[in-house]
Amino acid sequence: MLNTRYAAGAPIWVDLGTPDPERVNAFYRSLFGWEFQSGGPEVGGYSLYQTDGKTVAGVMTVAAEQAPPAWMIYFKTPDADATGKAVEQAGGGTVYEAMDVGDLGRMGVFTDAQGVGFAVWQPGTNKGLDLVDAPNSLVWTELCTPDIEAAKEFYGSVFGWGSSTASFAEGSYTMVHPAGGTEDDMFGGLWSLSDSPEEAEGGPYWIPYFQVADMDAVLAKVEPSGGTVRVARMDLAGVGSFAKLADPCGARFALMQPEAPSAG
Structure with a gap:
Protein backbone atom coordinates (compact mmCIF):
# COMPACT_ATOMS: atom_id res chain seq x y z
CA MET A 1 0.00 0.00 0.00
CA GLY A 124 10.54 21.25 -3.25
CA THR A 125 9.22 22.41 0.10
CA ASN A 126 6.07 20.35 -0.50
CA LYS A 127 7.16 16.77 0.11
CA GLY A 128 3.78 15.23 -0.69
CA LEU A 129 0.52 14.40 1.06
CA ASP A 130 0.73 14.40 4.85
CA LEU A 131 -1.44 11.33 5.27
CA VAL A 132 -2.00 8.18 3.17
CA ASP A 133 -3.06 4.58 3.86
CA ALA A 134 -5.29 5.67 6.73
CA PRO A 135 -9.03 6.27 7.06
CA ASN A 136 -10.21 9.19 4.90
CA SER A 137 -7.00 9.37 2.87
CA LEU A 138 -5.57 7.99 -0.37
CA VAL A 139 -4.89 4.27 -0.09
CA TRP A 140 -4.67 2.90 -3.65
CA THR A 141 -4.60 3.97 -7.30
CA GLU A 142 -5.89 2.16 -10.35
CA LEU A 143 -5.55 2.58 -14.09
CA CYS A 144 -8.56 1.51 -16.15
CA THR A 145 -6.97 0.90 -19.53
CA PRO A 146 -7.83 -0.76 -22.84
CA ASP A 147 -4.42 -2.48 -22.95
CA ILE A 148 -2.75 -3.70 -19.76
CA GLU A 149 0.41 -4.92 -21.49
CA ALA A 150 0.88 -1.59 -23.28
CA ALA A 151 0.34 0.25 -19.99
CA LYS A 152 2.95 -1.90 -18.25
CA GLU A 153 5.42 -1.15 -21.03
CA PHE A 154 4.73 2.60 -21.00
CA TYR A 155 4.92 3.18 -17.24
CA GLY A 156 7.78 0.74 -16.90
CA SER A 157 9.70 2.82 -19.44
CA VAL A 158 8.83 6.16 -17.82
CA PHE A 159 9.07 5.27 -14.12
CA GLY A 160 10.71 1.86 -14.01
CA TRP A 161 7.70 0.26 -12.36
CA GLY A 162 7.72 -3.42 -11.62
CA SER A 163 4.55 -5.51 -11.63
CA SER A 164 3.03 -8.77 -10.52
CA THR A 165 -0.28 -10.50 -11.18
CA ALA A 166 -2.51 -11.98 -8.51
CA SER A 167 -5.15 -14.59 -9.32
CA PHE A 168 -8.58 -14.61 -7.71
CA ALA A 169 -11.72 -16.66 -8.19
CA GLU A 170 -13.11 -13.78 -10.27
CA GLY A 171 -10.01 -13.54 -12.47
CA SER A 172 -6.61 -11.85 -12.15
CA TYR A 173 -5.33 -8.40 -11.22
CA THR A 174 -2.05 -6.73 -12.19
CA MET A 175 -0.39 -4.64 -9.49
CA VAL A 176 2.52 -2.19 -9.79
CA HIS A 177 5.30 -1.03 -7.49
CA PRO A 178 8.24 1.43 -7.69
CA ALA A 179 11.50 0.46 -9.31
CA GLY A 180 13.49 -1.71 -6.92
CA GLY A 181 10.44 -2.32 -4.75
CA THR A 182 8.70 -5.53 -3.82
CA GLU A 183 5.11 -6.71 -3.56
CA ASP A 184 5.00 -5.02 -0.15
CA ASP A 185 5.40 -1.68 -1.95
CA MET A 186 2.45 -2.11 -4.32
CA PHE A 187 0.56 1.15 -4.72
CA GLY A 188 -1.72 0.58 -7.68
CA GLY A 189 -3.35 -1.77 -10.12
CA LEU A 190 -4.06 -2.06 -13.83
CA TRP A 191 -7.60 -3.04 -14.78
CA SER A 192 -8.89 -3.82 -18.26
CA LEU A 193 -11.72 -1.69 -19.59
CA SER A 194 -13.13 -4.81 -21.21
CA ASP A 195 -13.76 -6.11 -17.68
CA SER A 196 -15.38 -2.82 -16.63
CA PRO A 197 -18.58 -2.16 -18.60
CA GLU A 198 -19.42 0.64 -16.17
CA GLU A 199 -16.32 2.50 -17.36
CA ALA A 200 -16.94 2.16 -21.10
CA GLU A 201 -18.69 5.50 -21.58
CA GLY A 202 -16.14 7.52 -19.61
CA GLY A 203 -13.13 5.85 -21.21
CA PRO A 204 -9.74 5.01 -19.68
CA TYR A 205 -8.54 6.95 -16.64
CA TRP A 206 -6.65 6.83 -13.35
CA ILE A 207 -8.91 6.51 -10.32
CA PRO A 208 -7.94 7.22 -6.68
CA TYR A 209 -9.19 4.99 -3.87
CA PHE A 210 -9.81 6.56 -0.47
CA GLN A 211 -9.79 4.39 2.63
CA VAL A 212 -12.86 4.22 4.85
CA ALA A 213 -13.40 2.56 8.21
CA ASP A 214 -17.07 1.67 7.62
CA MET A 215 -17.99 1.12 3.96
CA ASP A 216 -21.72 0.78 4.48
CA ALA A 217 -21.93 3.93 6.61
CA VAL A 218 -20.11 5.98 3.97
CA LEU A 219 -22.13 4.53 1.09
CA ALA A 220 -25.34 5.48 2.90
CA LYS A 221 -24.26 9.13 2.69
CA VAL A 222 -23.40 9.22 -1.03
CA GLU A 223 -26.76 9.78 -2.70
CA PRO A 224 -28.24 12.01 0.04
CA SER A 225 -25.14 14.20 -0.39
CA GLY A 226 -25.61 14.46 -4.15
CA GLY A 227 -23.21 11.78 -5.35
CA THR A 228 -23.69 8.58 -7.31
CA VAL A 229 -22.78 4.97 -6.53
CA ARG A 230 -21.42 3.81 -9.89
CA VAL A 231 -20.39 0.32 -8.77
CA ALA A 232 -21.97 -1.16 -5.66
CA ARG A 233 -19.94 -2.62 -2.83
CA MET A 234 -17.79 -5.58 -3.77
CA ASP A 235 -16.01 -7.82 -1.25
CA LEU A 236 -12.78 -9.64 -2.02
CA ALA A 237 -11.60 -12.22 0.50
CA GLY A 238 -8.17 -11.43 1.90
CA VAL A 239 -8.22 -7.86 0.55
CA GLY A 240 -11.31 -5.92 1.57
CA SER A 241 -14.36 -4.08 0.27
CA PHE A 242 -14.59 -1.68 -2.67
CA ALA A 243 -17.09 0.64 -4.33
CA LYS A 244 -16.85 3.17 -7.17
CA LEU A 245 -18.55 6.55 -6.94
CA ALA A 246 -18.96 9.91 -8.64
CA ASP A 247 -19.22 13.22 -6.79
CA PRO A 248 -22.03 15.74 -7.47
CA CYS A 249 -20.11 17.24 -10.42
CA GLY A 250 -19.26 13.84 -11.92
CA ALA A 251 -15.62 13.29 -10.84
CA ARG A 252 -15.00 9.56 -10.46
CA PHE A 253 -13.28 8.02 -7.44
CA ALA A 254 -13.46 4.87 -5.32
CA LEU A 255 -13.62 3.67 -1.72
CA MET A 256 -11.70 0.86 -0.07
CA GLN A 257 -12.13 -0.71 3.34
CA PRO A 258 -9.18 -3.06 3.91
CA GLU A 259 -10.03 -6.40 5.43
CA ALA A 260 -9.25 -6.48 9.13
CA PRO A 261 -6.24 -8.70 9.93
CA SER A 262 -7.20 -12.05 11.41
CA ALA A 263 -6.69 -12.49 15.11
CA GLY A 264 -3.60 -14.42 16.14
Whole structure:
Protein backbone atom coordinates (compact mmCIF):
# COMPACT_ATOMS: atom_id res chain seq x y z
CA MET A 1 0.00 0.00 0.00
CA LEU A 2 0.97 3.65 -0.08
CA ASN A 3 3.33 5.26 2.38
CA THR A 4 4.78 8.74 2.91
CA ARG A 5 8.34 7.63 2.17
CA TYR A 6 7.37 8.40 -1.45
CA ALA A 7 9.79 6.38 -3.53
CA ALA A 8 10.43 7.69 -7.04
CA GLY A 9 7.52 6.67 -9.27
CA ALA A 10 5.03 6.25 -6.41
CA PRO A 11 1.89 8.37 -6.00
CA ILE A 12 2.76 11.49 -4.04
CA TRP A 13 -0.24 13.81 -4.50
CA VAL A 14 -3.83 13.81 -5.69
CA ASP A 15 -6.11 16.71 -6.52
CA LEU A 16 -9.58 17.43 -7.79
CA GLY A 17 -10.41 19.73 -10.68
CA THR A 18 -14.05 20.79 -10.43
CA PRO A 19 -16.28 23.59 -11.73
CA ASP A 20 -18.06 23.93 -8.38
CA PRO A 21 -15.78 23.56 -5.33
CA GLU A 22 -18.43 24.80 -2.92
CA ARG A 23 -20.82 22.07 -3.99
CA VAL A 24 -18.32 19.23 -3.80
CA ASN A 25 -16.70 20.48 -0.60
CA ALA A 26 -19.90 19.70 1.27
CA PHE A 27 -20.04 16.27 -0.37
CA TYR A 28 -16.51 15.25 0.62
CA ARG A 29 -16.97 16.68 4.08
CA SER A 30 -20.05 14.49 4.48
CA LEU A 31 -18.23 11.34 3.32
CA PHE A 32 -14.79 11.82 4.84
CA GLY A 33 -15.02 14.71 7.28
CA TRP A 34 -12.54 16.68 5.15
CA GLU A 35 -12.01 20.32 6.03
CA PHE A 36 -11.54 22.81 3.19
CA GLN A 37 -8.52 25.09 3.50
CA SER A 38 -8.81 27.90 0.97
CA GLY A 39 -5.66 28.92 -0.88
CA GLY A 40 -4.64 32.51 -1.42
CA PRO A 41 -3.95 34.45 -4.64
CA GLU A 42 -0.26 33.54 -4.46
CA VAL A 43 -1.24 29.95 -5.38
CA GLY A 44 -4.04 30.92 -7.73
CA GLY A 45 -6.71 29.91 -5.24
CA TYR A 46 -5.45 26.32 -5.15
CA SER A 47 -6.88 24.86 -1.95
CA LEU A 48 -6.48 21.83 0.27
CA TYR A 49 -8.56 19.12 1.87
CA GLN A 50 -7.37 18.19 5.34
CA THR A 51 -8.24 15.80 8.11
CA ASP A 52 -6.99 16.48 11.65
CA GLY A 53 -4.76 19.19 10.19
CA LYS A 54 -3.09 16.83 7.72
CA THR A 55 -3.37 17.40 3.98
CA VAL A 56 -5.02 14.51 2.14
CA ALA A 57 -5.75 16.12 -1.26
CA GLY A 58 -5.79 19.34 -3.25
CA VAL A 59 -8.71 20.99 -5.04
CA MET A 60 -8.96 23.70 -7.68
CA THR A 61 -11.60 25.33 -9.82
CA VAL A 62 -11.57 24.11 -13.43
CA ALA A 63 -14.28 25.50 -15.68
CA ALA A 64 -16.45 22.89 -17.37
CA GLU A 65 -15.43 24.14 -20.82
CA GLN A 66 -11.76 23.60 -19.96
CA ALA A 67 -11.93 19.99 -18.78
CA PRO A 68 -14.43 17.57 -17.26
CA PRO A 69 -14.45 17.23 -13.46
CA ALA A 70 -11.77 14.71 -12.50
CA TRP A 71 -9.26 13.57 -9.93
CA MET A 72 -5.60 13.77 -10.99
CA ILE A 73 -2.90 11.49 -9.58
CA TYR A 74 0.69 12.78 -9.32
CA PHE A 75 3.69 10.45 -9.28
CA LYS A 76 6.98 11.41 -7.68
CA THR A 77 9.93 12.18 -9.92
CA PRO A 78 13.43 13.39 -9.11
CA ASP A 79 13.47 15.31 -12.41
CA ALA A 80 10.19 16.47 -13.98
CA ASP A 81 11.90 17.59 -17.19
CA ALA A 82 13.58 14.23 -17.71
CA THR A 83 10.30 12.44 -17.02
CA GLY A 84 8.62 14.61 -19.66
CA LYS A 85 11.18 13.50 -22.22
CA ALA A 86 10.69 9.86 -21.19
CA VAL A 87 6.94 10.24 -21.68
CA GLU A 88 7.40 11.53 -25.23
CA GLN A 89 9.89 8.76 -26.05
CA ALA A 90 7.45 6.14 -24.77
CA GLY A 91 4.65 7.38 -27.01
CA GLY A 92 2.83 9.60 -24.52
CA GLY A 93 1.95 13.27 -24.80
CA THR A 94 2.49 16.53 -22.94
CA VAL A 95 -0.43 18.57 -21.60
CA TYR A 96 1.65 21.00 -19.53
CA GLU A 97 5.43 21.02 -19.71
CA ALA A 98 7.35 20.86 -16.44
CA MET A 99 6.98 24.12 -14.51
CA ASP A 100 7.92 25.50 -11.11
CA VAL A 101 5.19 26.02 -8.52
CA GLY A 102 6.97 28.63 -6.44
CA ASP A 103 9.33 26.88 -4.06
CA LEU A 104 6.81 24.08 -3.48
CA GLY A 105 8.11 21.91 -6.30
CA ARG A 106 8.03 21.31 -10.01
CA MET A 107 5.18 19.66 -11.88
CA GLY A 108 4.17 18.45 -15.32
CA VAL A 109 0.97 16.98 -16.75
CA PHE A 110 1.08 14.28 -19.41
CA THR A 111 -0.89 11.55 -21.14
CA ASP A 112 0.18 7.95 -21.51
CA ALA A 113 0.27 6.07 -24.81
CA GLN A 114 -3.47 5.34 -24.46
CA GLY A 115 -4.32 9.00 -23.85
CA VAL A 116 -4.84 8.75 -20.07
CA GLY A 117 -3.90 11.85 -18.10
CA PHE A 118 -1.51 11.79 -15.15
CA ALA A 119 0.89 14.22 -13.50
CA VAL A 120 4.32 14.22 -11.90
CA TRP A 121 5.67 16.10 -8.90
CA GLN A 122 9.31 16.93 -8.19
CA PRO A 123 9.25 17.94 -4.51
CA GLY A 124 10.54 21.25 -3.25
CA THR A 125 9.22 22.41 0.10
CA ASN A 126 6.07 20.35 -0.50
CA LYS A 127 7.16 16.77 0.11
CA GLY A 128 3.78 15.23 -0.69
CA LEU A 129 0.52 14.40 1.06
CA ASP A 130 0.73 14.40 4.85
CA LEU A 131 -1.44 11.33 5.27
CA VAL A 132 -2.00 8.18 3.17
CA ASP A 133 -3.06 4.58 3.86
CA ALA A 134 -5.29 5.67 6.73
CA PRO A 135 -9.03 6.27 7.06
CA ASN A 136 -10.21 9.19 4.90
CA SER A 137 -7.00 9.37 2.87
CA LEU A 138 -5.57 7.99 -0.37
CA VAL A 139 -4.89 4.27 -0.09
CA TRP A 140 -4.67 2.90 -3.65
CA THR A 141 -4.60 3.97 -7.30
CA GLU A 142 -5.89 2.16 -10.35
CA LEU A 143 -5.55 2.58 -14.09
CA CYS A 144 -8.56 1.51 -16.15
CA THR A 145 -6.97 0.90 -19.53
CA PRO A 146 -7.83 -0.76 -22.84
CA ASP A 147 -4.42 -2.48 -22.95
CA ILE A 148 -2.75 -3.70 -19.76
CA GLU A 149 0.41 -4.92 -21.49
CA ALA A 150 0.88 -1.59 -23.28
CA ALA A 151 0.34 0.25 -19.99
CA LYS A 152 2.95 -1.90 -18.25
CA GLU A 153 5.42 -1.15 -21.03
CA PHE A 154 4.73 2.60 -21.00
CA TYR A 155 4.92 3.18 -17.24
CA GLY A 156 7.78 0.74 -16.90
CA SER A 157 9.70 2.82 -19.44
CA VAL A 158 8.83 6.16 -17.82
CA PHE A 159 9.07 5.27 -14.12
CA GLY A 160 10.71 1.86 -14.01
CA TRP A 161 7.70 0.26 -12.36
CA GLY A 162 7.72 -3.42 -11.62
CA SER A 163 4.55 -5.51 -11.63
CA SER A 164 3.03 -8.77 -10.52
CA THR A 165 -0.28 -10.50 -11.18
CA ALA A 166 -2.51 -11.98 -8.51
CA SER A 167 -5.15 -14.59 -9.32
CA PHE A 168 -8.58 -14.61 -7.71
CA ALA A 169 -11.72 -16.66 -8.19
CA GLU A 170 -13.11 -13.78 -10.27
CA GLY A 171 -10.01 -13.54 -12.47
CA SER A 172 -6.61 -11.85 -12.15
CA TYR A 173 -5.33 -8.40 -11.22
CA THR A 174 -2.05 -6.73 -12.19
CA MET A 175 -0.39 -4.64 -9.49
CA VAL A 176 2.52 -2.19 -9.79
CA HIS A 177 5.30 -1.03 -7.49
CA PRO A 178 8.24 1.43 -7.69
CA ALA A 179 11.50 0.46 -9.31
CA GLY A 180 13.49 -1.71 -6.92
CA GLY A 181 10.44 -2.32 -4.75
CA THR A 182 8.70 -5.53 -3.82
CA GLU A 183 5.11 -6.71 -3.56
CA ASP A 184 5.00 -5.02 -0.15
CA ASP A 185 5.40 -1.68 -1.95
CA MET A 186 2.45 -2.11 -4.32
CA PHE A 187 0.56 1.15 -4.72
CA GLY A 188 -1.72 0.58 -7.68
CA GLY A 189 -3.35 -1.77 -10.12
CA LEU A 190 -4.06 -2.06 -13.83
CA TRP A 191 -7.60 -3.04 -14.78
CA SER A 192 -8.89 -3.82 -18.26
CA LEU A 193 -11.72 -1.69 -19.59
CA SER A 194 -13.13 -4.81 -21.21
CA ASP A 195 -13.76 -6.11 -17.68
CA SER A 196 -15.38 -2.82 -16.63
CA PRO A 197 -18.58 -2.16 -18.60
CA GLU A 198 -19.42 0.64 -16.17
CA GLU A 199 -16.32 2.50 -17.36
CA ALA A 200 -16.94 2.16 -21.10
CA GLU A 201 -18.69 5.50 -21.58
CA GLY A 202 -16.14 7.52 -19.61
CA GLY A 203 -13.13 5.85 -21.21
CA PRO A 204 -9.74 5.01 -19.68
CA TYR A 205 -8.54 6.95 -16.64
CA TRP A 206 -6.65 6.83 -13.35
CA ILE A 207 -8.91 6.51 -10.32
CA PRO A 208 -7.94 7.22 -6.68
CA TYR A 209 -9.19 4.99 -3.87
CA PHE A 210 -9.81 6.56 -0.47
CA GLN A 211 -9.79 4.39 2.63
CA VAL A 212 -12.86 4.22 4.85
CA ALA A 213 -13.40 2.56 8.21
CA ASP A 214 -17.07 1.67 7.62
CA MET A 215 -17.99 1.12 3.96
CA ASP A 216 -21.72 0.78 4.48
CA ALA A 217 -21.93 3.93 6.61
CA VAL A 218 -20.11 5.98 3.97
CA LEU A 219 -22.13 4.53 1.09
CA ALA A 220 -25.34 5.48 2.90
CA LYS A 221 -24.26 9.13 2.69
CA VAL A 222 -23.40 9.22 -1.03
CA GLU A 223 -26.76 9.78 -2.70
CA PRO A 224 -28.24 12.01 0.04
CA SER A 225 -25.14 14.20 -0.39
CA GLY A 226 -25.61 14.46 -4.15
CA GLY A 227 -23.21 11.78 -5.35
CA THR A 228 -23.69 8.58 -7.31
CA VAL A 229 -22.78 4.97 -6.53
CA ARG A 230 -21.42 3.81 -9.89
CA VAL A 231 -20.39 0.32 -8.77
CA ALA A 232 -21.97 -1.16 -5.66
CA ARG A 233 -19.94 -2.62 -2.83
CA MET A 234 -17.79 -5.58 -3.77
CA ASP A 235 -16.01 -7.82 -1.25
CA LEU A 236 -12.78 -9.64 -2.02
CA ALA A 237 -11.60 -12.22 0.50
CA GLY A 238 -8.17 -11.43 1.90
CA VAL A 239 -8.22 -7.86 0.55
CA GLY A 240 -11.31 -5.92 1.57
CA SER A 241 -14.36 -4.08 0.27
CA PHE A 242 -14.59 -1.68 -2.67
CA ALA A 243 -17.09 0.64 -4.33
CA LYS A 244 -16.85 3.17 -7.17
CA LEU A 245 -18.55 6.55 -6.94
CA ALA A 246 -18.96 9.91 -8.64
CA ASP A 247 -19.22 13.22 -6.79
CA PRO A 248 -22.03 15.74 -7.47
CA CYS A 249 -20.11 17.24 -10.42
CA GLY A 250 -19.26 13.84 -11.92
CA ALA A 251 -15.62 13.29 -10.84
CA ARG A 252 -15.00 9.56 -10.46
CA PHE A 253 -13.28 8.02 -7.44
CA ALA A 254 -13.46 4.87 -5.32
CA LEU A 255 -13.62 3.67 -1.72
CA MET A 256 -11.70 0.86 -0.07
CA GLN A 257 -12.13 -0.71 3.34
CA PRO A 258 -9.18 -3.06 3.91
CA GLU A 259 -10.03 -6.40 5.43
CA ALA A 260 -9.25 -6.48 9.13
CA PRO A 261 -6.24 -8.70 9.93
CA SER A 262 -7.20 -12.05 11.41
CA ALA A 263 -6.69 -12.49 15.11
CA GLY A 264 -3.60 -14.42 16.14
